[in-house]
Structure formats: structure tokens, C-alpha cells
Amino acid sequence: MWLAAAAIILPFAGASPAQEPDSLFIPLIRADSAVLQSDTAAVQGIDTVVAYSASDSIVFVLGERTMSLYSRSKLRYQDMELESERVQIDWRTATLRAQGIPDSADSSGKGFSGTPVMKDGGEQFNGHELSYNFRTKRGKIDLGDTRIEDGFYHGETIKKTVEGDLFVRDGRYTTCELAEPHYFFGSPRMKVELQDKIIAEPIYLYVSDVPVFGLPFAVLPNRAGRRSGIIAPAFGEDAKRGKFLSHLGFYWATSDYMDVALRSDIYTKGGYALYGDYRYALRYLFTGSLTGDYKHLFTGESTDPNRTEENSYRVNLTHAQQFDPTTKLGVNFTFTSANSLVNTLSLAEALNQNIVSNATFSHGWEGTPNSFSLNVNRTQDLRNGNITEILPSVYFNHSQSFPFRSGGSGGESGGSRSWYEDLGLSYGVNFSNRLSAYDKDIVGVKRDSGGVAVFDTVTARERDRTRTLSQTLSLNFAPRLGHVTVAPSVSYRDDRTFIENDVPRRNPADSTLQTSKVTSQTKSGIVTASLSASTKFYGMAQPGFFGISAFRHSVTPNVGFSYASPVIGESRGKETMSANFSLSNIFEMKGPAPDSGDPAKIQLLNLNAGSSYNFSADSLRLAPLSLSFRTGIRDVVDVDGGATYDFYRLVQTTPGRYVRVNQFLLSEEGQLARLTTFRFSLSTKVSAGGEVSGGGPVMPPGSGYSLNTAELEPDFSIPWSLSLSFAFSENKVQPNPSRSSNLRGGLEFSLTEKWKVSASGGYDVFNREVVAPELTISRDLHCWFMNFYWVPTGEYKQYRFEIRVKASQLSDLKLTKQASTRGFAP
Numbered sequence: 001m002w003l004a005a006a007a008i009i010l011p012f013a014g015a016s017p018a019q020e021p022d023s024l025f026i027p028l029i030r031a032d033s034a035v036l037q038s039d040t041a042a043v044q045g046i047d048t049v050v051a052y053s054a055s056d057s058i059v060f061v062l063g064e065r066t067m068s069l070y071s072r073s074k075l076r077y078q079d080m081e082l083e084s085e086r087v088q089i090d091w092r093t094a095t096l097r098a099q100g101i102p103d104s105a106d107s108s109g110k111g112f113s114g115t116p117v118m119k120d121g122g123e124q125f126n127g128h129e130l131s132y133n134f135r136t137k138r139g140k141i142d143l144g145d146t147r148i149e150d151g152f153y154h155g156e157t158i159k160k161t162v163e164g165d166l167f168v169r170d171g172r173y174t175t176c177e178l179a180e181p182h183y184f185f186g187s188p189r190m191k192v193e194l195q196d197k198i199i200a201e202p203i204y205l206y207v208s209d210v211p212v213f214g215l216p217f218a219v220l221p222n223r224a225g226r227r228s229g230i231i232a233p234a235f236g237e238d239a240k241r242g243k244f245l246s247h248l249g250f251y252w253a254t255s256d257y258m259d260v261a262l263r264s265d266i267y268t269k270g271g272y273a274l275y276g277d278y279r280y281a282l283r284y285l286f287t288g289s290l291t292g293d294y295k296h297l298f299t300g301e302s303t304d305p306n307r308t309e310e311n312s313y314r315v316n317l318t319h320a321q322q323f324d325p326t327t328k329l330g331v332n333f334t335f336t337s338a339n340s341l342v343n344t345l346s347l348a349e350a351l352n353q354n355i356v357s358n359a360t361f362s363h364g365w366e367g368t369p370n371s372f373s374l375n376v377n378r379t380q381d382l383r384n385g386n387i388t389e390i391l392p393s394v395y396f397n398h399s400q401s402f403p404f405r406s407g408g409s410g411g412e413s414g415g416s417r418s419w420y421e422d423l424g425l426s427y428g429v430n431f432s433n434r435l436s437a438y439d440k441d442i443v444g445v446k447r448d449s450g451g452v453a454v455f456d457t458v459t460a461r462e463r464d465r466t467r468t469l470s471q472t473l474s475l476n477f478a479p480r481l482g483h484v485t486v487a488p489s490v491s492y493r494d495d496r497t498f499i500e501n502d503v504p505r506r507n508p509a510d511s512t513l514q515t516s517k518v519t520s521q522t523k524s525g526i527v528t529a530s531l532s533a534s535t536k537f538y539g540m541a542q543p544g545f546f547g548i549s550a551f552r553h554s555v556t557p558n559v560g561f562s563y564a565s566p567v568i569g570e571s572r573g574k575e576t577m578s579a580n581f582s583l584s585n586i587f588e589m590k591g592p593a594p595d596s597g598d599p600a601k602i603q604l605l606n607l608n609a610g611s612s613y614n615f616s617a618d619s620l621r622l623a624p625l626s627l628s629f630r631t632g633i634r635d636v637v638d639v640d641g642g643a644t645y646d647f648y649r650l651v652q653t654t655p656g657r658y659v660r661v662n663q664f665l666l667s668e669e670g671q672l673a674r675l676t677t678f679r680f681s682l683s684t685k686v687s688a689g690g691e692v693s694g695g696g697p698v699m700p701p702g703s704g705y706s707l708n709t710a711e712l713e714p715d716f717s718i719p720w721s722l723s724l725s726f727a728f729s730e731n732k733v734q735p736n737p738s739r740s741s742n743l744r745g746g747l748e749f750s751l752t753e754k755w756k757v758s759a760s761g762g763y764d765v766f767n768r769e770v771v772a773p774e775l776t777i778s779r780d781l782h783c784w785f786m787n788f789y790w791v792p793t794g795e796y797k798q799y800r801f802e803i804r805v806k807a808s809q810l811s812d813l814k815l816t817k818q819a820s821t822r823g824f825a826p
Contacts, residue, residue, distance in 0.1 A: 065091040080132070086101065094134040115128055138161055181783070220810070232814065263275040296311050354379060357377065372396050373397075424477070434464075534557065536555065548591050563577045584607075624647070645676065647664055678732075718750075725744045742764050745761065754779060755777075760773070802815065
């Protein structure tokens with residue numbers, strides 16, 4: 001049982017000294033309490049309740065104004081909580097002293113039990129003996145251990161100041177929670193500024209109690225998340241560019257809402273690269289970044305005939321902002337030199353040679369079908385230098401509304417409506433300004449070469465500008481006639497286009513290169529009427545064997561007709577009419593569920609077919625038949641495929657030239673159709689145990705800074721996962737038939753609880769070569785983490801080996817070794 005007492009400010013005040021006994025002993029007999037009067041004048045500086053309790057007894061010495069707590073003593077004062085076997089308090093000096101007692105179970109006689117544990121403002125202090133002053137809020141711990149966030153401190157003596165700083169003698173700091181840590185920093189003199197830094201003089205790094213290196217002084221970070229400081233570089237040596245330092249730079253956490261990182265790669269024999277990253281974020285409102293790099297890289301000496309030298313740059317701007325639930329802005333712009341990805345080690349970047357920039361502002365009027373968007377787009381093809389820009393594209397849309405429907409005509413109440421109330425109206429208008437630039441080879445251009453005329457092929461830039469205004473007005477109606485849904489509609493589309501081309505060409509008069517401006521404009525207006533009809537019917541079977549209770553075949557046929565009549569423009573009066581038809585099939589069955597006897601619906605196969613017929617064409621009116629299928633096996637294997645069939649004959653006119661002729665294969669050769677394309681793929685992904693953890697926000701205020709996403713730790717809770725895929729495609733269209741087939745796979749498994757291996761790659765079946773193999777081996781070293789990344793073959797052959805401390809505040813404490821055949825640091 002516990003005896004509890006609450007001493008408010010000053011115990012024992014109010015009685016005269018002549019009436020006081022020497023001491024007051026309260027033995028542990030029953031649960032009781034003694035609430036004593038307070039005297040704020042007697043103990044100045046203590047202005048709140050001090051609550052205490054003990055499981056054995058509490059002794060008050062009234063004349064000396066002291067108090068002793070015995071056995072499992074507890075004390076609470078403001079944010080400070082203390083637990084200890086013995087506690088002595090002197091109310092005259094407002095100090096306490098806490099200590100343990102000898103451990104009777106320890107035969108050496110050196111062990112103690114019930115040693116003090118103090119918690120103050122979320123921090124925990126453990127020690128052999130503890131002193132604390134209520135007035136100054138300063139404390140001292142002899143042979144103490146302290147934990148603050150992810151850091152552990154040990155010292156022969158730890159003193160805590162009123163500001164919260166710690167002064168540690170013969171101290172040790174680590175983020176490893178073991179009694180014998182795997183590593184620690186040791187120093188005879190250490191100052192710990194909470195939530196800021198650790199200052200030590202001198203300091204030594206110990207790994208498994210072995211000193212690794214020492215410094216005359218050191219300043220270490222002492223908080224997780226974002227903090228300013230030097231970005232530790234990685235050292236290495238490259239066969240082409242010599243020794244290097246990669247990622248050397250500085251990170252500046254300018255405020256809670258933005259940060260800046262400047263980095264560099266420096267080569268002794270190969271140039272340099274500079275990187276800059278600026279990020280900003282205001283939670284729930286907007287985020288953005290501005291990043292860029294500049295590279296000046298070379299191989300060989302200046303007098304070397306095989307010397308290579310190139311400069312490249314890349315700039316990326318992103319911004320995402322939600323103004324309100326219906327208004328948002330998204331920006332992602334990238335500007336880069338054509339050779340910016342030549343030196344990349346990223347396989348994803350190497351395979352994607354298109355740089356796409358995009359910015360979109362959208363707004364919707366709440367409660368109405370109206371919306372507006374403004375878009376700017378730029379696409380750069382790094383393979384040929386072609387650039388396409390849309391500056392801008394403006395779109396207004398009025399989605400379907402029912403102008404003849406009123407609230408009192410049975411709308412939402414479920415009553416009947418007149419037929420005209422189901423007429424739907426929609427409208428859209430779009431303006432775009434499109435610019436494109438691409439290289440064009442001009443043959444036979446005359447140029448001067450040392451006074452001699454030379455006729456050569458010159459590459460010149462052609463620039464096109466196209467401005468288009470398009471409007472569409474549609475009226476739709478969808479009545480249901482029995483089991484058939486009929487959907488008639490009529491629409492009008494108006495297009496106005498103005499084109500300006502700067503065309504480079506050879507001047508026929510003197511064979512010089514000249515640029516001509518060519519302009520043109522077109523306008524068109526087309527009225528389109530269409531009618532579609534669809535229905536659905538089923539076929540059922542109940543075999544009653546192998547636990548299968550039923551088969552069902554769902555069939556959805558759809559037929560549509562379309563008639564278009566140009567009323568404005570050069571095509572005026574040239575009506576077109578076409579029909580399209582499709583058939584959708586779904587095969588399902590009901591069988592026992594894996595974990596219960598209840599029937600489970602299993603989808604066996606989706607099979608779709610479709611074609612169209614152009615009544616207005618002078619020949620080849622029937623379009624090829626398109627087939628597609630998809631199925632899955634118990635959510636383990638996905639099967640997907642498709643094919644196209646041509647109904648017309650293919651005739652070879654000259655060697656290497658083939659022409660489709662207006663003759664059906666069925667009538668000429670007795671064959672319904674010929675296969676033109678075929679594709680087939682299988683894929684599966686299975687895993688055992690564990691859960692895939694979700695990612696956090698990219699840059700919320702307070703987050704840290706990471707140079708490489710490969711540094712993220714794998715999920716060791718998943719014992720294994722496997723993904724496999726096979727794809728085959730064939731194009732039988734003459735004169736250039738082709739086939740391709742590849743296998744891709746990814747395997748991730750845990751050799752042990754702390755070892756993780758992941759491998760991925762592909763195999764080109766027809767070319768018989770391995771494509772993009774990657775291997776990653778990770779090891780959880782308790783408070784350390786090891787990662788090995790390897791691309792064993794190919795143009796992007798490389799490796800990266802790293803051992804680093806897990807704790808984010810010491811993430812720069814690492815050992816990295818890396819190399820690449822492409823001649824620069826990852």
C-alpha cells in the first residue's frame with residue numbers, strides 16, 4: 001500500500017517552534033494523507049505544488065525543515081517527475097538528493113537498485129546519484145545516463161543548467177540504445193545544447209570500443225529533421241576522371257518553410273558538376289522547388305587527340321497550390337540542354353528521352369456544370385532536338401445540363417418526366433497556340449569554304465506556329481426502350497485555324513539557304529448526328545460439379561451510326577456516314593471461397609471485339625477487326641492480349657512494296673481475315689508476410705534532406721516478394737514485319753531477419769541479351785545500415801557501397817565507395 005502526502009509550497013509552517021517536535025515519523029500502516037499549510041515567504045522561488053509519495057515511510061524533521069522518503073519514492077514538481085528508492089529534501093535551500101540502495105542480489109557489492117530516474121520536459125535522466133534545486137531548476141547527476149529524442153548520453157558527472165543545457169564530464173554520446181553501444185563519441189568535456197548541437201573538446205569516435213579517429217574539437221547536430229550544415233562528401237576514384245569528391249556542399253534550413261542545398265562533384269582529371277536545390281512548403285496550401293545543375297566534364301589531356309569535353313545544364317521548377325476546393329495550380333517545368341542525360345546513371349532517365357514541362361490552372365464553379373482551365377506545355381525530344389510548345393491552351397467546359405428540367409417536374413422526387421426534360425446540353429470551347437521547331441536537311445546548299453563554293457547538305461531549323469479556336473455544342477437524349485438503351489445526339493463543331501511557317505529552303509536562283517514565311521488559314525463547321533443502341537443478355541449453366549455452382553456468360557452488343565455534314569469550309573457538302581459495332585463478353589463462375597463455404601464470384605475472361613464501316617469511302621470501307629482479352633487467375637496471374645485482323649487482300653506490286661486492295665479475302669481466297677498484329681503478356685506479383693509501408697510527404701516543414709532515394713531502408717518485415725512478366729508482340733504488316741519478346745523479373749527476399757536482397761532485370765528473347773540488370777543487398781546493422789547497389793553489365797555499369805548511421809541527425813556519418821564505367825560519380 002502507498003502512503004501519500006502533498007506538501008504545498010512549504011511544509012510544517014504555521015506552528016510555533018516551541019510546539020514543534022524534533023521529527024514527525026509516519027509509518028506505513030494504512031493509506032492516509034497529510035495536507036500541510038503553505039508559507040510562500042519561507043521558501044522563496046517555489047510557487048506551485050510539490051506532490052510526493054513513498055511505499056514505506058515519510059520522515060519530517062520539523063526543526064531543520066527536511067523530509068526523507070523511503071522505498072519506491074515518487075515526486076512531481078511542475079514538469080519534473082522523479083522516481084528513486086531514497087529521496088531527501090531540504091526545504092530551506094529548496095534542494096533534493098536522490099539515490100539508490102545497494103543491490104543485495106549483486107555478489108560483487110557494487111550494484112545498486114532503485115537508482116534515480118528523472119523526467120523533465122520529455123527528457124529522461126538516469127544516474128547513480130542525483131541532485132536538484134527547485135529554485136534554479138539546475139541538477140547534477142553522478143555516473144549518469146540521459147536519453148533525449150534519439151540520443152543517449154553517459155557521463156561521470158552530468159550537470160543541467162536552467163537553460164536546459166547539459167555539461168558532461170568524461171562523456172559519451174551515441175544513438176545506439178544498447179548498454180554496450182556499437183559506436184559512440186567520447187570526450188572528457190562535452191556540452192549538450194538541447195535541440196541544437198553537441199560541443200566536445202577533444203572528441204574521439206569509437207566503434208566497438210575501438211578508437212577510430214579523433215579531432216581536437218567537434219560540433220555535432222543534436223536534433224532530427226531539418227538542420228543547416230555541411231553535406232558530407234563521398235570519396236572515390238574513377239578510371240577516366242581520376243579521384244573525386246561527390247556531393248560536397250552545404251545545406252541551409254533557412255526557416256520552417258524553406259531550405260537550400262548546394263552541392264558539387266569535383267574530379268582531379270575530369271572537370272566538375274554543380275547542383276542547387278531550393279524547396280519551400282506551407283502545409284495544406286502549397287509546395288514547390290527550384291533545382292538545377294551545371295556540368296563541365298572532360299576526359300583526357302588538352303593535347304590528347306581523343307579528348308572529350310562537354311557542358312550541360314538542367315533546370316526544374318515545380319509548384320503545387322490548392323487555393324480552394326475548386327481552384328488549383330500545378331507547375332512542372334524543365335529546361336535542359338540536349339546532352340544533359342548523357343552523363344546520367346539513372347536507367348529511368350536514360351530510357352526516357354523526352355523532357356515534358358507542364359503548368360495547369362483550373363477552376364470550377366461550385367454548384368454549376370461550368371469549369372475553366374489554362375495550360376502551358378513544352379515537350380523536348382533529346383534524341384533529335386525537336387521542340388513542341390503550347391503557349392497557351394485555354395479551355396472552358398459546360399458539362400451536360402438539362403435546361404428543360406424543373407424541380408417540380410418529377411426530377412429528384414422520382415416522379416415521371418416529360419421526354420424533353422431528358423434532353424442534355426453541353427458546350428466546350430478551346431483556344432490553343434502551338435509552336436514547334438525541328439531540324440530539316442536541305443540538300444545542295446551553296447556555302448563558302450576559303451573562297452571556294454561548296455555545295456553541301458545543311459541542317460536548318462523549321463519553325464511552325466498554329467493557332468486554333470474550336471467550339472462544340474451537343475444535344476443528347478438517352479431514352480430506354482424496353483431492354484434496349486438508345487442514345488441519339490446531335491452536335492456542331494466549329495474550327496478556325498491560322499498557320500505561320502518559317503520554312504528553310506534552297507534558293508533555286510543561287511543555291512543559297514533562305515527562309516520563307518508561309519501563312520495559311522482554314523475554317524470548318526461540321527454538324528454530326530449519331531445514334532447508338534445497346535443491350536445486355538445472359539446465358540446461365542449450373543453444372544454442380546467440383547464445387548462450381550454456376551457459369552454465367554454476359555453479352556453486351558453495341559451498334560452506332562454517325563452522319564456528318566460539313567457546312568463551313570473546303571469540305572462543305574462532302575457528307576460522311578459510318579457505322580461502328582462492338583461485342584463485349586464476360587465469362588464468370590460461382591465457386592466456393594478459399595476460406596469459407598460461401599459461393600464466390602470469379603471472373604474468368606473478358607473478351608471484346610469491334611470494327612467499323614465507312615459508307616463514304618470509295619474503297620476499303622470495312623476497318624480491321626480488333627480483338628482484346630483479359631483474365632486473371634486467383635489474383636495471382638494477370639493475362640492480357642489482343643490482335644487485329646484485316647478483311648482485305650494484300651498484294652505485292654513491286655519488290656518491297658505491298659498494297660491493300662479492295663478485294664475481300666473471303667471471296668478471293670476463302671479466308672475470312674488475315675492476322676496483322678498480335679500481342680500477349682503474362683504478369684504476376686506475389687509476396688509473403690509484412691506490409692508495404694506508405695511514403696510520407698516529400699517536403700513537409702521539419703523534414704530532413706536526402707541526396708539519394710537509394711539510401712532509404714527496405715522493408716525487412718516482408719520475407720519475400722516476386723514479380724514476373726512476359727510480353728510478346730508481332731507486327732505482320734509488310735514490308736516491315738517485326739517481333740519482340742522480353743522477360744522481366746524482380747525478386748526481393750530476406751536471407752535472415754537482418755539481410756535483404758533485391759534483384760531485377762530483363763531478357764530480350766530475340767536479341768538474346770540481358771536488359772537493365774540491378775542488384776541491391778541491404779543489411780540492418782542495428783544502429784548502422786549497409787547498402788550495396790550494383791549494375792553488373794551494360795552501358796550503365798556501376799556500383800555503390802555504403803555504411804551509415806541510421807539516426808537522421810548523424811546521417812552524414814558514413815563510409816561510401818562507388819564507381820561507374822561512365823566516368824563520373826553517382
